[in-house]
Amino acid sequence: MCSWRRSLLALVMVSALAAAAAAERYPGLGRAATDREVAAWDIDVRPDFRGLPAGSGSVAQGQVVWEAQCASCHGFFGESNQFFSPLVGGTTADDVRTGRVARLKDPAYPSRTTLMKLATLSTLWDYINRAMPWNQPKSLSADEVYALTAFLLHLGHVLPEHFVLSDQNMAEVQARMPNRHGMTLAPSLWPGREFGTSGRPDVRASGCMRNCAGEVTIASQLPDFARNQHGNLAQQSRLVGAQRGADTSRPETAAGTQARPAGDPAQRVDDRSGSGWALAGQYGCTACHGLAQALLGPSFADIGRKHAGKVDYLSARIRSGGVGQWGPVPMPAQPLGEADANTIAAWIAAGALR
Numbered sequence: 001m002c003s004w005r006r007s008l009l010a011l012v013m014v015s016a017l018a019a020a021a022a023a024e025r026y027p028g029l030g031r032a033a034t035d036r037e038v039a040a041w042d043i044d045v046r047p048d049f050r051g052l053p054a055g056s057g058s059v060a061q062g063q064v065v066w067e068a069q070c071a072s073c074h075g076f077f078g079e080s081n082q083f084f085s086p087l088v089g090g091t092t093a094d095d096v097r098t099g100r101v102a103r104l105k106d107p108a109y110p111s112r113t114t115l116m117k118l119a120t121l122s123t124l125w126d127y128i129n130r131a132m133p134w135n136q137p138k139s140l141s142a143d144e145v146y147a148l149t150a151f152l153l154h155l156g157h158v159l160p161e162h163f164v165l166s167d168q169n170m171a172e173v174q175a176r177m178p179n180r181h182g183m184t185l186a187p188s189l190w191p192g193r194e195f196g197t198s199g200r201p202d203v204r205a206s207g208c209m210r211n212c213a214g215e216v217t218i219a220s221q222l223p224d225f226a227r228n229q230h231g232n233l234a235q236q237s238r239l240v241g242a243q244r245g246a247d248t249s250r251p252e253t254a255a256g257t258q259a260r261p262a263g264d265p266a267q268r269v270d271d272r273s274g275s276g277w278a279l280a281g282q283y284g285c286t287a288c289h290g291l292a293q294a295l296l297g298p299s300f301a302d303i304g305r306k307h308a309g310k311v312d313y314l315s316a317r318i319r320s321g322g323v324g325q326w327g328p329v330p331m332p333a334q335p336l337g338e339a340d341a342n343t344i345a346a347w348i349a350a351g352a353l354r
């Protein structure tokens, strides 16, 4: 057995033992994570491609998935829209040869796209795999992630039209990344070399262990306008552990207790479960719709003003999705039942306030 395999095996055994020991030491509190739970978390893909699952996908397959699941937000050619910065553009065949994106040094070039900045292919694969599509992260198969990665690189003139990307040729494609030599560790983390330090990040926290404050005050603050924009955080937190979301349906008071003054529309939300607003949070509508603020889609209050009383129309639109009523960004069809769609529609049609 080669030495890294041996140490990996030892590590696995130690962590299994540690988990078992922890469960024994605190009886009744938690349990050891199962192998499948660990596997569900352990999805990172490193620059040396460790962690990359087997699979493959072609540029053409990527285009199909892209148009169905990504283009609504990022544009058909990755050029994006008024909300998001472009993923593709600004890279040239010359950059593929040199490994440095020349336009990063051109102040006249209007934007910095993802492909211009990206040095490691693993990052693109890993990010799509864990975070996209935004409204349904981790829903893509490994083959779809390969295909999407290939498609984006084709749009950026890095890969030819008939390319099939797979775990077998990721390293070859890394050698074509336009900005592969553009990564530098020189500025390091705070404090950088410019302050006469070694230039290494302070991972031992020695800087933090001097002149410590005698008493620590922990504070967190949500600006008023943002408080309830994504639904009531208290209703979205998991049911185990110490972490509890604040009740954002009510304003914060100095004492940290919740008061509910009349008058401010944002506070007049009915948060009983099963209400329109609660359902909108539950179905992830609040990723794109704020209560009173437009996000990717229009605010629920604006929709309510435009379509006051039109419950049936709104219910049908929620389930079918559509485009062109508010702008060029389409709303994907929403997978929810008629009863819940009706409840949300009735709540919007009544003004989206209560």
Ligand code: HEC
Residues within 6 Å of the ligand: 065, 066, 069, 070, 071, 072, 073, 074, 084, 087, 113, 114, 124, 127, 128, 132, 133, 134, 135, 140, 148, 296
């Ligand atoms: C509902 C809108 C939406 C959809 C659909 C969507 N994205 Fe995204 N995407 C975003 C947002 C928002 C970000 C920025 C997220 C952040 O910074 O936390 C992003 C970021 C990204 C990035 C990283 C950009 C960078 O430079 O950091 C990539 C790559 C990406 N998306 C690919 C995809 C792919 C592939 C799909 C389809 C499977 C997809 N996206 C679908 C909204 C969307």
Ligand code: HEC
Residues within 6 Å of the ligand: 135, 280, 283, 284, 285, 286, 287, 288, 289, 296, 297, 298, 303, 307, 314, 317, 318, 322, 323, 324, 325, 326, 327, 328, 329, 330, 331, 332, 334, 336, 344, 348
């Ligand atoms: C990925 C982002 C996204 C998600 C998720 C989303 N929407 Fe939308 N929604 C939009 C966009 C963009 C529009 C504007 C479409 C247009 O211009 O026709 C829109 C429009 C609407 C409209 C107005 C339709 C019209 O004809 O004026 C309603 C109602 C609506 N959404 C409700 C919902 C509900 C309820 C949910 C959750 C079940 C939801 N949306 C989830 C992006 C989204």
